[in-house]
Amino acid sequence: MDDMLRRISSAVIEGEKDDTGQMAQDAIDGGCSAEAILYQGLMPGMDHVSKEFKTGRMFVPEVMRSARAMLNAMAVIKPQMVKDGVQMVGKVLLGTVRGDMHDIGKNLVGMMCEGAGFEIRDLGSDVAPEAFVAAVNTYAPDVVGMSALLTTTMRTMADTIKAMEEAGVRDQVKIMIGGAPVTQAFADRIGADGYAADAAAAADKARELIAAG
16 A cells, blocks of 8 residues: 555656546555545655755646646545545635736645645635635635735735734634735735745745644
């Protein structure tokens, strides 16, 4: 069984998206738990991808292939995880803020976070502050991730945090922000809990924020 989990990790690293779903199913049919597939197969593979991405040895297209390979396997094991009551690391709510339609970076953050063991709820792009507030009330996430690629939409991040404060839900979540024009200084200025420069860093930051409580 250890060999099967190693092969699943390798398939994720190599981005073999057409194979991972079947490999996950074969592992379940062979008596492997969904929890083991996630924590001993998929997550180690995505951890390796994350490290390679940070050091510049893997690039966005390769990371996207690996993430899709991981998601194909996740689609197979999720029903079994629910049945077994497997707990994810936490819940992350994502969205590109109002006025901004860019979503590639945000989508990659979602994939990397899911590969790190998070349950993801993606609100899409052009998300209004009140929509973030409603989603926090509905889904009770641990972390809210906001993305902006335009300097003109960065201010909406501050508006969203203010809307959460006014709705009384700000203290229920950790907020991390990112996007090409976003900086740590901006995150500090608007009262966000964290900033991530890229998708790999976002997954790490989400884990850090949850661990910090």
